[in-house]
Every structure is written in structure tokens, then in C-alpha cells.
Amino acid sequence: MPGKIDKLEKFANSCGSWLNWVAGVALVGMLALIAADIIGAKLFKWPIPGGIEMVGFLGVVVVAFAIAQTQILHGHIEVEFLVTRLPETAQRAISGIVYSLGMVLFALLAWQSYDFGHILQISGEVSMTQGIPFYPVVYGIAICCIAVFLVLLVQFIRAVTKTKK
Amino acid sequence: MNPVVLGIVGIIALVALFLLRMPVGFAMAFVGFVGFSFLVSPQAGLSILARDIFHTFSSYSLTVIPMFVLMGSIASASGISRRLYDASHALLGRLRGGLAMATVAACASFAAICGSTTATAAAMGKVSLPEMKRYKYDDSLATGCVAAAGSLGILIPPSTIFIVYGIMTEQSIGKLFVAGVFPGLILASLFIITVLLICRHNPSLAPVGASTSWKKKIDVIAGIIETLVLFIFVIVGLFLGWFSPTQAGGAGAAGALIIGLARRQLDWQSFLNAIKEALRITCMVMVIVAGAMVFGHFMAVTKIPLILSDWVVNLPLPSAAIMGVIVLIYLMGGCFMDALALVTLTIPIFYPAVLALGFNPIWFGVIIVLITEMGVITPPVGVNVYVIKGIAEDVPLETIFKGIFPFLAALIIMVGILIVFPQIATFLPSLTIY
Numbered sequence A: 001m002p003g004k005i006d007k008l009e010k011f012a013n014s015c016g017s018w019l020n021w022v023a024g025v026a027l028v029g030m031l032a033l034i035a036a037d038i039i040g041a042k043l044f045k046w047p048i049p050g051g052i053e054m055v056g057f058l059g060v061v062v063v064a065f066a067i068a069q070t071q072i073l074h075g076h077i078e079v080e081f082l083v084t085r086l087p088e089t090a091q092r093a094i095s096g097i098v099y100s101l102g103m104v105l106f107a108l109l110a111w112q113s114y115d116f117g118h119i120l121q122i123s124g125e126v127s128m129t130q131g132i133p134f135y136p137v138v139y140g141i142a143i144c145c146i147a148v149f150l151v152l153l154v155q156f157i158r159a160v161t162k163t164k165k
Numbered sequence B: 001m002n003p004v005v006l007g008i009v010g011i012i013a014l015v016a017l018f019l020l021r022m023p024v025g026f027a028m029a030f031v032g033f034v035g036f037s038f039l040v041s042p043q044a045g046l047s048i049l050a051r052d053i054f055h056t057f058s059s060y061s062l063t064v065i066p067m068f069v070l071m072g073s074i075a076s077a078s079g080i081s082r083r084l085y086d087a088s089h090a091l092l093g094r095l096r097g098g099l100a101m102a103t104v105a106a107c108a109s110f111a112a113i114c115g116s117t118t119a120t121a122a123a124m125g126k127v128s129l130p131e132m133k134r135y136k137y138d139d140s141l142a143t144g145c146v147a148a149a150g151s152l153g154i155l156i157p158p159s160t161i162f163i164v165y166g167i168m169t170e171q172s173i174g175k176l177f178v179a180g181v182f183p184g185l186i187l188a189s190l191f192i193i194t195v196l197l198i199c200r201h202n203p204s205l206a207p208v209g210a211s212t213s214w215k216k217k218i219d220v221i222a223g224i225i226e227t228l229v230l231f232i233f234v235i236v237g238l239f240l241g242w243f244s245p246t247q248a249g250g251a252g253a254a255g256a257l258i259i260g261l262a263r264r265q266l267d268w269q270s271f272l273n274a275i276k277e278a279l280r281i282t283c284m285v286m287v288i289v290a291g292a293m294v295f296g297h298f299m300a301v302t303k304i305p306l307i308l309s310d311w312v313v314n315l316p317l318p319s320a321a322i323m324g325v326i327v328l329i330y331l332m333g334g335c336f337m338d339a340l341a342l343v344t345l346t347i348p349i350f351y352p353a354v355l356a357l358g359f360n361p362i363w364f365g366v367i368i369v370l371i372t373e374m375g376v377i378t379p380p381v382g383v384n385v386y387v388i389k390g391i392a393e394d395v396p397l398e399t400i401f402k403g404i405f406p407f408l409a410a411l412i413i414m415v416g417i418l419i420v421f422p423q424i425a426t427f428l429p430s431l432t433i434y
Helices: A002-043 A051-064 A067-072 A088-123 A135-161 B003-019 B024-039 B042-057 B060-077 B080-092 B098-111 B117-134 B139-154 B160-169 B173-179 B181-201 B214-222 B225-239 B245-262 B268-302 B304-313 B319-336 B339-356 B361-375 B383-391 B397-420 B423-431
Strands: none
Touching: A002 A051, A002 A067, A002 A135, A002 B060, A002 B245, A002 B268, A051 A135, A051 B042, A051 B060, A051 B268, A067 A135, A067 B268, A088 A135, A088 B024, A088 B042, A135 B042, B003 B024, B003 B268, B003 B304, B003 B339, B024 B042, B024 B268, B024 B339, B042 B268, B060 B080, B060 B117, B060 B160, B060 B245, B060 B268, B080 B098, B080 B117, B080 B214, B080 B225, B080 B245, B098 B117, B098 B139, B098 B181, B117 B139, B117 B383, B139 B160, B139 B181, B139 B361, B139 B383, B139 B397, B160 B173, B160 B268, B160 B339, B160 B361, B173 B181, B173 B225, B173 B245, B173 B361, B173 B423, B181 B361, B181 B397, B181 B423, B225 B245, B245 B268, B268 B304, B268 B339, B304 B339, B319 B339, B319 B361, B319 B397, B339 B361, B361 B397, B361 B423, B383 B397, B397 B423
């Protein structure tokens, strides 16, 4: 069983890491796009057509693709002062409850994002200026939510089975 | 169930989940979704969950957050914090307590390119604490002054709290940024005066430092000119309407990158680290904003904000007294909750009441930031204190908290000044285009 958990953890962590790389590339791309848009608009009176909507799309990738890695690093803001004062067993039980609620949330989010993306795909909704379809990034959110679900699942198992790497 | 009762149950459940250490953004989205599903329908609840997340993440106005966060991360990785400290050290170091004053000045300068209290405290703490230790400064003064001055990170623009407040209240981020300039400078001066008074009261806490030659002073000041130019370029650009907030952040991040490359202080590894750091902070903030959006929709259908604002307006009390109570609630909440969590939780509830009482929303934003600054340095949560503890591992937490109290008094005085003279915060925004 511990071997399987280790494998699952390795898989979840590598998913988080890969998605984080994609988010990093999107962040650099966003910076380049904004810089190019400023130079184009201010110096040549030619802003990048659809620059705003492309920055918005990249915004989705930057945030959604970084959620799993941020959860792996326990980087999301938590209020720690109460739980850290409790005995370890109570801390583990509380962590188990909190991780399972998080898993429910991200399972629902993955399902609903897939549904929403499907609706956008069928309706053929695209951005106003460049005509970029919305649905791929919404599917992207769904994939990221599955990755967060996996990370939370590993953290849940680690919390309730007292196994720690 | 009565929507108001369900809303109150939702708020209590949310605070309970916070206390159980559920990530703040997750907890807000979860409670918001469950509450909305109860009041409207499960299908509507599921629908807003996915749509709110997508619309928040894809919002152009929110892309200001990654850009300003990236600017701060690249600035930190490029050694800008070190040069700012060296310049402040050269100018103030020979005074008694001069290194502590230099730390405050350097924090204020770093705050001008970084929008986070923890990042400012961490960047300046790493640079200033070893110096103060070398000169045998009292641990309490040294750690207290960095933790407190680090809080300037969210008052002097750019500021993540101003951005989130601006988006939640539909106020101009440019106006909020410039509103923080004068209060930030006054607060930095109050912190320096605090150091001066502490050292006058007990000279053994901080020795007199060595004087610096004029040549050295000119050299170190020359080392920060490009950083000052970058700050002025970004903020004046925003002030005069050359840039949207996102463009200003992008220009700032690109400028910090160019400075780092030109000075050959930003190598590939530190650039990658800066990107990773920016991603982590951006994700942390944006997940809370997205959660707050879902929770905000739930609050809206409970009608609690409207009912509360009607009730507050009809209270037989002067509006200043009601504002005093709101400030007190924020102060108490700030002791137990992270600044961003507190702002995103309470703004949908209190903001309509503040507007109904006739307060200026920009001024209120500055007040909120000042109070959350107190929250980041007060026990038991005081996140800046833990950041400093991570750097000065040998200094007990009690010593750091003890060192903070005089600076907390300066913060309270600043809130008082701003209540008496709101123009300090509202003058510059009245001239701003964006």
C-alpha cells in the first residue's frame, strides 16, 4: 500500500510540476505580450489586435495551471493558529476532513468546467476581436482541477494513514 | 430557510472552515457554492462555480496581479533590495539607530516596486538583519522594525490589497494606488520617528554607526537611480493615464527585468526562481479572489449586505462612531485572519454600509490597508512576524512581538491622522485620470 501511495504521489507531483511549467511559460508570454502591446500602442500607434483578450486567456493558464503546484507546496493561504495548537491526532483528523472537502470542491469544479467548456464548444462562442474559441482554456481548467484533486487525494491519504515521506 | 439566517450560518461555517485550516480560497468557494445551491438551486450553484472561476481567471483587469507580483519577484531576484538598503544605510547609518531607520527607508523604497508585505519583509529582512546583528542592535528593535516596515509593502503602490479591494468594489486601481502614496510616506516617517524615540529613550538598544564618505554616498545612490526611475515611470504613467494598471505592471516587470539583466545580477536560475515565486503568489491571491466571487454571489442572494447597510444607516449614532466600530471589527479580525482573507470576506458585507454612510470609498480602501497592516504584525497570526522569525531563527517570537508594539502605536496614530485629515488619501486620486 505505501508503495502505491508513493507512486500516486509521484504521479500527482509530476502533473503539478508540468502544469506549473506551462503556467510559467504563459506568465512570460503575458509579460512579452503586454510589453509588445505598450510599445506598439505608444510608439507606433498600433496596439496588438485582440491583445486584451489574449492576456485574459493567458491569465487563465497562469492561475489555473499553477493551482496544483501551489497546493503541493502548501502555498495557499491558511489560518493556522488554532489547528497547530491541537494534538497530532486531532490535526490529522481535521486535515482529513479539510482535504476531503477540497476534493469534493475540485471534483465538482472539474465536472462543471468540462460541462461549461462543452457548452461553449457546441455554441461556437469565440472572443470578439481575434475569434479565439473559449472552450480550450475552459477544458484546461477542468484538467487542472483533476490534477488538484489528485494532489489533495495524496495529501488526504498521507494525513489519515499517518504515512509521511 | 430564511435567506438571512442561511447567510449567517454560511458566514459562521466559513469562519469555522478557516479555523480548521482549509485554504481560504477553497473555503470561500465551497461555502459560496453550497449556500447558493440551497437558496437558488443546486444546478445554479454548480453553474456559478465553473463560470465564476473562469471569469475571474480570465479577467483582464485582474491580470494586473501577476504583472505587479512578477515585478516584485524580479526586483528581489535582481539584487534591488540590497542596493536600496545600501543607499539608505549610507545616508542614515551614522545616526544612533541609523541602521533601523535605513531599514524602514529601504522597506518604503522596496514597497514602491513590490505589492506584498511578506515579500517586502523577507527581502529587506535578509539584507538588514545580519547588518543590525553585526552592529549589535537589540534583537527586539531590529526584528520589530523590519516586520513593521515590511507592512509598507501593501500601502505604498503597487499593492495586492488595493488591487483586490479595487476589483471587489469597482474602484479605480490607479486611484487607489496613488491614494497610498502620501499615507505611505507619512507612515514611513512615523516609523523612523519611532526608531528615533526608542533610541533616545534607551541608547543601549542601538549604537552609533560609522559615517560614510560623500563619494561612497554618491556611489550607492547612483546604484538605485534606475529603480527610482522605474517606480516614477510606472506610477506617473498610471497617474497620467498613459498605462492601464495591467500595462503599468507589465512595464514595471519588464523594467525590473531589464535592470537585472543590464546589471548582470539576474542569471537564468534566479529568473526561473522569480517566475516560480510570482506564480505561487499570483495563484494564492487569485484563488482567494475567485473564491470570494463565488462567496459574494451567495452573500448577494442572502441580501445580508443590503439589510446590514440599511440597519447601519438607521442606527442612532454618528457615522464616525459606526466607522469606529467597523475599524474595531477589522482590527480584531486582523489578529486572527490573513489580510487578504479578511478583506475578501468582509468587503461584500461592509462596503455597501460604508457607502451608505457617505464615506469616500478610496479613503476607506486606504483605511482598510492600514488596518490590515496592523493585522500582519499582531499576534497570533501576524504573518510578517513569522517571516522574520524564519530569517532570524535565534530570536524568540515574543522578542519580535515585543519589538513591534512601538510601531503598532505609529500605525494607530496614522489611522487617526487619516480619519482627521482624509484629504491625505483623497487629494492625489482627485487629480488622477485612470
